[in-house]
Amino acid sequence: MPHLSTYVGLADHSEKTLAESLRAVADGHAAEVDVFHTCHLLAGWSDEHRHLLAPVVARYGEDDVEEPERLHADGLAEVRSGPVGLLRDLQDLHVLATLVQTTWTVVAQGAQGLRDHELLQVATTSNAETTRQLTWLNTRMKAAAPQALIVDP
Amino acid sequence: MNDRIADIHGELTPHARGTVWPARVDLHLEDGLAEDDVDRWVQSACLLCSNGCGCDIAVKDGRMVGVRGRATDVVNHGRLGPKGLYGSTAWSRSSDRLTRPLVREGGRLVESDWDTAMGRVVEVSRRLLADKGPLSHGFYTSGQLFLEEYYTQAVIGKAGIGTPHMDGNTRLCTATSAAAFKESFGADGQPGSYTDIEHCDAIFLFGHNMAETQTVLWTRILDRTRGEDPPRIVCVDPRRTLVAREAEATGGVHLAPRVGTNMALMNGLTRELFVHGWVDEAWVDEHTIGVDDLRAVVEPYTPDHVADVCGLDADDLRRAARIFGESTAVLSTVLQGFYQSHQATAASVAVHNLHLLRGMIGRPGAGVLQMNGQPTAQNNRECGADGDFPGFRNWDNPRHVEELATAWNVDAMTIPHWAPPTHAMQIFRYVETGAIELLWISATNPAVSMPQSARIREVLSADTCFVVVQDLFLTETAELADVVLPAAGWGEKTGCFTNVNRTVHLSEKAVEPPGEARSDLDIFVAYADAMGFTDKDGNPLISWRTPQEAFDAWRAVTAGRPVDYTGLSYDTLRGPTGIPWPVNDEHPEGTDRLYADGVFPTDTDYCETYGHDLLTGGAVTESEHRALAPAGRAFLKAAPYTPPHEEPSEDYPLRYTTGRTAYQFHTRTKTGRSRSLDAAAPDAWVELSVPDAARLGIDEGDRVRVESPRGAIEVRARVGQVMEGAVFAPFHYGHYDPSGGTPDADHRLANELTMTVWDPVSKQPYFKTAACRVVKVRDGDGPAPAPTTTASAPATTQGRRSVPATSGGAPTSSRVLDETPDYPLDPSRDPGTPTATRRP
Ligand code: SF4
Numbered sequence: 001m002p003h004l005s006t007y008v009g010l011a012d013h014s015e016k017t018l019a020e021s022l023r024a025v026a027d028g029h030a031a032e033v034d035v036f037h038t039c040h041l042l043a044g045w046s047d048e049h050r051h052l053l054a055p056v057v058a059r060y061g062e063d064d065v066e067e068p069e070r071l072h073a074d075g076l077a078e079v080r081s082g083p084v085g086l087l088r089d090l091q092d093l094h095v096l097a098t099l100v101q102t103t104w105t106v107v108a109q110g111a112q113g114l115r116d117h118e119l120l121q122v123a124t125t126s127n128a129e130t131t132r133q134l135t136w137l138n139t140r141m142k143a144a145a146p147q148a149l150i151v152d153p
Numbered sequence: 154m155n156d157r158i159a160d161i162h163g164e165l166t167p168h169a170r171g172t173v174w175p176a177r178v179d180l181h182l183e184d185g186l187a188e189d190d191v192d193r194w195v196q197s198a199c200l201l202c203s204n205g206c207g208c209d210i211a212v213k214d215g216r217m218v219g220v221r222g223r224a225t226d227v228v229n230h231g232r233l234g235p236k237g238l239y240g241s242t243a244w245s246r247s248s249d250r251l252t253r254p255l256v257r258e259g260g261r262l263v264e265s266d267w268d269t270a271m272g273r274v275v276e277v278s279r280r281l282l283a284d285k286g287p288l289s290h291g292f293y294t295s296g297q298l299f300l301e302e303y304y305t306q307a308v309i310g311k312a313g314i315g316t317p318h319m320d321g322n323t324r325l326c327t328a329t330s331a332a333a334f335k336e337s338f339g340a341d342g343q344p345g346s347y348t349d350i351e352h353c354d355a356i357f358l359f360g361h362n363m364a365e366t367q368t369v370l371w372t373r374i375l376d377r378t379r380g381e382d383p384p385r386i387v388c389v390d391p392r393r394t395l396v397a398r399e400a401e402a403t404g405g406v407h408l409a410p411r412v413g414t415n416m417a418l419m420n421g422l423t424r425e426l427f428v429h430g431w432v433d434e435a436w437v438d439e440h441t442i443g444v445d446d447l448r449a450v451v452e453p454y455t456p457d458h459v460a461d462v463c464g465l466d467a468d469d470l471r472r473a474a475r476i477f478g479e480s481t482a483v484l485s486t487v488l489q490g491f492y493q494s495h496q497a498t499a500a501s502v503a504v505h506n507l508h509l510l511r512g513m514i515g516r517p518g519a520g521v522l523q524m525n526g527q528p529t530a531q532n533n534r535e536c537g538a539d540g541d542f543p544g545f546r547n548w549d550n551p552r553h554v555e556e557l558a559t560a561w562n563v564d565a566m567t568i569p570h571w572a573p574p575t576h577a578m579q580i581f582r583y584v585e586t587g588a589i590e591l592l593w594i595s596a597t598n599p600a601v602s603m604p605q606s607a608r609i610r611e612v613l614s615a616d617t618c619f620v621v622v623q624d625l626f627l628t629e630t631a632e633l634a635d636v637v638l639p640a641a642g643w644g645e646k647t648g649c650f651t652n653v654n655r656t657v658h659l660s661e662k663a664v665e666p667p668g669e670a671r672s673d674l675d676i677f678v679a680y681a682d683a684m685g686f687t688d689k690d691g692n693p694l695i696s697w698r699t700p701q702e703a704f705d706a707w708r709a710v711t712a713g714r715p716v717d718y719t720g721l722s723y724d725t726l727r728g729p730t731g732i733p734w735p736v737n738d739e740h741p742e743g744t745d746r747l748y749a750d751g752v753f754p755t756d757t758d759y760c761e762t763y764g765h766d767l768l769t770g771g772a773v774t775e776s777e778h779r780a781l782a783p784a785g786r787a788f789l790k791a792a793p794y795t796p797p798h799e800e801p802s803e804d805y806p807l808r809y810t811t812g813r814t815a816y817q818f819h820t821r822t823k824t825g826r827s828r829s830l831d832a833a834a835p836d837a838w839v840e841l842s843v844p845d846a847a848r849l850g851i852d853e854g855d856r857v858r859v860e861s862p863r864g865a866i867e868v869r870a871r872v873g874q875v876m877e878g879a880v881f882a883p884f885h886y887g888h889y890d891p892s893g894g895t896p897d898a899d900h901r902l903a904n905e906l907t908m909t910v911w912d913p914v915s916k917q918p919y920f921k922t923a924a925c926r927v928v929k930v931r932d933g934d935g936p937a938p939a940p941t942t943t944a945s946a947p948a949t950t951q952g953r954r955s956v957p958a959t960s961g962g963a964p965t966s967s968r969v970l971d972e973t974p975d976y977p978l979d980p981s982r983d984p985g986t987p988t989a990t991r992r993p
Contacts, residue, residue: 032582033909037798038769083586135771139573142772146317146572151288151588 004110005060008119011103012053015126017075018096018133019046025089028079032086035140039093042133046100049126056119083148087141094137101130157181157235158833158962161364161815161942162372166969167380171352173981174373176970178231181238181963182211182219194221198228198650198658198731199237200297200643201818203327203525204367205652206233207731210242210644210663217242217644217664225729225974228347228656234368236818236830238965242644244625244826245664251626251639252668262627262637267669267679270636274593275683277619281590282314287569291318291580291589294538295596296326296527297819299648299660301703302673303529303536305695306595307543309677312561313686313694317569318589321539322597324577324917326526329492331534331541332915333501333523335762337509338748338787339755340545340715341534343654345484345520346733346746350374351981352518355405355480357387357473359504360415360490361524364395365815365943367653371395378403385480387473389418390490391810392840392881393874394944406473409876410463412808413797413922416496419503420794421459422474424451426510431478436512440751442781443789447506450791462794464876477507482518489526489812494921498914499767499792506789515748517980522654527819529650535716536707540574543707544714545754545761548574549775552758560710562688573772576916577603578909585612593621595673596640600629601820601887604907604918605863623676626822629887640673641666647700648674649726655733655744657718659726674700712737715747715754715761730977745978755783767792770913797922798910799862801878805924807845808879809861811903812921815943817885825891829962836938837866837886837901840873841927843948845880853947853956854933861925864905868897870927871937872948880925882906883945 026039075096079089104127111119157163157179166175180188194209199220207226211219220241224231244250254270255262281289292310294303310319331341338344350356350373364371377383378399385405388397397407410418426432427448437444456467477483485508491500505521513519525531537543546553548570558565575583581603583589592613603609613620613633622631623638631637645666651657666672671679678695686694697703701723711718720736720743732743754760763778765771767790801808816833817824824830839859841851851857857870859880866882875881882903890898906925911918936956939945947956975982 033578034770034911034913037910038913041769041795083588132766132769132771135766135773136769137771139770139772143573143575143579147288147583147588151285 004107004114007103007107007110008053008057008060011100011107012050012057014096014100014103015046015050018093018100019043021076021093021096022046024076025079025093029086029089035086038136042136045129045133049122049129052122052126056122083144087144087148090137090141090144094134094141097130097133097137101127101134104130154964155967156960156962157238157965158816158829159942159958159960161235161368162375163232163967164969165372165379166376168376169381170354170377171981173973173976173979174230174351174376176224176230176973177967178222178224178970179233179238179965179967180219180221181965183243184218186213186218191218195644195661195663196727197644197660197663198652199233199241200528200650200660201236201240201823202367203528203530203653204228204370205528205650205656205658205731206237206369207658208233208237208241212663215664217245223730224970227730227976227979228652229369231970232369232372235816235962236368236824239829239962240818240824240827243828244823245642245644247826249626250667250670251624251637252670253639254669255637257635262632262634270638271679271683273636274621274680277591278684285590287315288318288588289590290314290316291583291592292538293577293580293592293594293597293599294321294533296321296323296525296530296533297596298529298673299650299700300529300532300536300707301648301700302677303533303538304543304707305674305677305703307537308561308695309681309686311537311568312563313681313684315567315569317540317572318575318580318583319538319540320575320577320580321533322577322599322602323527323530323533323539325602326489327492327530327534328917329497329501329912329915330487330523330525332498333505336498336502336764336767336788336790336914337505338753339760339762339783341541341761342545342715342747343522344514344747345522346654347373348745348979348981349484349518349520350377353384353482353484354518355385355387355476355483357477357483357485358396359389359485359487360492360494361486361488362390362392362394362396362490362812362944363486366488366813367524368815385476387476391876391879392944405476406469408465408469408473410465412810412879413495414463414794415491415494415500416503416792417454417459417462417794418470419500420451420454421456421470422477423447423503423506423510424454425456425471425474426478426507427451429478432510433512436751437510440512441509441787441789442783443791447789447791450793478511483508483511483513484518484520484522486522486524488524490921492917493919495797495919496792496795497912497917497919502767502790509787509789515746515751520746525653528652531651531653531655535651540576544711545716546714547761549763550758557710561694562690563694564689578911578916578918581609581612584618587617589618591619591621594630595623598628598630598820598822598887600633601902601904602884604904604920605909606902606904607864608909623673628820628822629889638676639668639670640676641670645670646672646674649704651734652731656731657721657726657734658731659723674703733978742977745980752785753787755785755787757783764788765914767914768795798919799908799922799924801924805861805926807925807927809859809882809906809923809925810879810921811882811884811907814883814885814940814945816940817883819885820887821885821889825889831891832961833959834938834940835892836895836897837868837883837903838871838937838939838945839868839927840871840875840881840939840945842875842877842879843872844877846870846872849927849929851927851929852933854936856930856933857927858930859906859925859927861906861923863908865900866902866905867900867930869933869937871939871945873939873945874948880927884920
């Protein structure tokens with residue numbers, strides 16, 4: 001199952017990227033206090049997913065073969081400024097979280113095929129929380145968009 | 154002659170469970186006047202808290218000179234509390250009333266006239282609409298205007314200008330109440346009734362110091378606890394309030410959780426219901442969604458774990474849960490200890506969960522009262538001047554928006570429904586970033602009442618935003634405005650308002666406003682006229698002129714909605730009592746309590762919201778909601794406990810929490826101008842526990858500096874009743890100084906220390922969770938100016954200084970009626986009403 005271990009690695013890696021990026025956006029837009037607090041909260045969820053996955057990673061080995069390199073998305077090392085910048089950053093987070101979600105979806109399928117209950121459990125619970133991360137990102141973008149697009153100087 | 158400063162609740166009239174609350178008529182007249190001296194009595198209701206006690210205003214020589222409780226009113230049965238008695242009319246004749254518009258000239262506010270002042274507003278408004286569009290406009294209103302005024306403002310904002318930036322200070326006091334209803338039941342609307350007090354056998358007060366915030370309602374409870382077959386009281390509050398003492402006296406429980414840990418406590422109580430089988434499984438199956446998820450989320454919250462997180466005794470938690478689980482009819486009330494604290498909406502929703510699990514809703518005695526802070530907060534929520542959509546409509550439901558567009562005869566695209574309504578904290582953020590360039594503030598004082606007040610003052614003072622303030626007085630906020638409009642107050646104008654249990658009162662004009670002051674309704678209508686807002690056919694958007702016409706317009710848009718006013722009119726409201734909505738063909742006399750049939754307004758096409766993630770505030774979509782097929786079932790929503798945003802640290806080792814006192818209301822604009830009330834609580838203070846005070850070397854009355862990472866105050870210390878590790882400060886005190894010469898006036902504003910952070914769902918700011926440190930500045934020369942008759946009472950183990958009891962209110966009279974009037978809808982009228990449960 002070389003490919004499943006690849007995807008387990010991808011899940012781990014993409015959650016790490018998402019957590020780091022959430023924290024970067026939180027701190028970069030700290031003046032938007034709800035963004036600050038919520039992004040930190042959501043980053044904690046991604047940490048927890050990695051924590052739950054750790055024993056599985058130990059079992060399968062984290063196979064960083066070449067191909068998934070192309071799947072890795074770069075995180076947000078730097079944030080943009082201003083209302084439009086916030087909107088763009090939230091959009092980027094949404095892309096990262098979507099990668100996380102699709103990764104969990106396929107990992108869950110693999111886990112089912114292999115009857116790996118532990119992995120299935122991790123993938124399912126993590127996926128459910130990724131959905132909540134995506135929902136919040138959507139909600140916050142919707143709130144920010146009109147002002148950013150129409151009024152921002 | 155009763156001193157109602159010394160005796161807050163007045164003479165009690167204890168009575169047995171299931172019997173009508175007796176009537177007692179309270180009266181206060183200024184200047185030693187007698188009842189016979191009064192020229193006219195004008196029907197109204199008290200506007201100094203959300204209880205909405207029915208009263209008549211005494212008029213003598215064209216002036217308001219006092220109030221008398223209305224014996225026939227279902228809310229108060231004639232009673233009035235100290236704020237209502239002493240604070241209702243004194244402000245109206247103050248020499249510092251605003252009587253002419255002011256405009257800013259060369260950095261100073263100077264007297265002007267209406268044409269000039271309104272001309273400036275209209276000129277800026279027109280220019281901004283042309284250059285930047287509607288999102289350049291923000292409105293921040295109140296919880297103290299009338300329904301007709303909110304509705305008019307809502308139509309102007311939503312259909313005239315088309316801005317989503319409308320909110321009120323209701324965001325600070327009551328937003329969580331509305332949000333919690335929407336999450337659990339699908340729409341706003343108080344399920345319970347005050348008459349539940351007569352029928353319950355247990356009352357849970359969650360973060361609700363009712364003995365001070367709604368004194369008359371508390372009297373109603375005392376009349377049960379001192380009567381035959383009394384209910385047990387359970388109090389959740391970090392201070393040893395009068396409510397906490399009543400809990401001890403009735404064999405109930407006082408739970409004092411660490412500030413910021415309510416959610417852990419609620420999860421612990423919920424888990425106990427599951428563990429002991431105190432769940433009405435059949436009812437839950439039929440009437441709710443989500444029980445499995447709730448059970449799973451609360452599972453880790455064992456009594457010991459909760460005791461640890463909250464700093465409680467695990468057995469107290471068990472006892473409280475048992476009272477909830479074994480009583481036949483439980484009434485719960487909730488207020489700022491939950492609404493303004495960490496995880497506000499989730500914790501308030503958890504109160505609903507307890508009731509839903511036991512099927513304890515919709516029958517006499519078994520109910521929930523999510524309270525409001527301010528007297529007309531409910532109307533702001535109903536009418537939509539706070540960002541909600543009129544008639545509890547769902548901004549995210551295109552058909553609801555279309556209904557409003559039809560009613561107003563405007564293009565639905567004008568109505569800002571393409572984004573969630575902007576909440577107050579975000580409105581101020583948009584002012585700060587320069588995106589909002591016109592901010593119109595009516596009847597509220599954010600410079601004192603908002604968190605992190607130094608920041609708010611800076612925002613309001615910046616010259617990027619044109620600030621309009623309409624108010625009765627030159628408040629701390631008005632001082633920062635570009636245009637100040639003098640407003641008529643209560644008794645100087647006519648309008649309706651609705652109290653916390655849905656009871657609508659008409660408040661009639663008793664006297665003329667001073668000088669050139671105008672009603673808020675007239676001001677909004679004048680603005681709409683000057684702006685030339687029209688509907689699709691070119692007719693004026695605001696077609697009404699008088700309060701009654703505005704009421705009729707409002708009534709029409711409530712048809713078919715939960716908040717149905719169609720059966721109400723000014724005529725019916727001129728009767729003996731206020732009337733609780735819905736009032737319609739089905740319920741011509743009104744409705745005492747909602748959800749008697751266990752059917753909730755959760756249907757996807759009917760509900761006010763599709764709901765939110767309680768931890769993040771992420772919005773549920775229409776299709777997700779439809780997939781749940783709620784169809785009239787209530788939601789059981791769960792959330793784990795998360796630690797507060799600011800925990801004590803080495804630098805700031807104590808927990809800072811703000812709150813209220815019985816004698817003052819809001820920022821004291823009215824109560825500070827009543828001599829009796831002002832003298833009872835003339836200046837700010839902080840309360841410390843005995844052990845903390847001892848550790849810090851602080852004695853009663855010493856001057857202390859209280860500091861958070863955001864700011865500091867210097868006031869006198871009361872060594873009092875807070876739990877160890879907590880510091881309490883009343884939020885009422887800005888630099889407005891009625892008696893003059895108060896040395897603290899410039900450094901006593903409690904919100905200097907609070908944080909800018911809010912609940913993810915209700916967006917209500919958290920005033921109760923900040924870390925602070927306290928240091929002694931110097932010895933005091935007398936006791937702290939805190940009342941002794943309330944939760945601020947000094948600790949029994951007193952320090953060096955003895956504290957004289959609070960007293961000295963002007964005379965009032967109080968008369969218990971031999972014959973109790975007949976109260977419509979009161980279940981106690983019918984001796985056949987079962988007070989016991991329909992389920993054992
Ligand atoms: S309880 Fe509230 S409404 Fe009633 S008199 Fe007191 S302040 Fe007024």
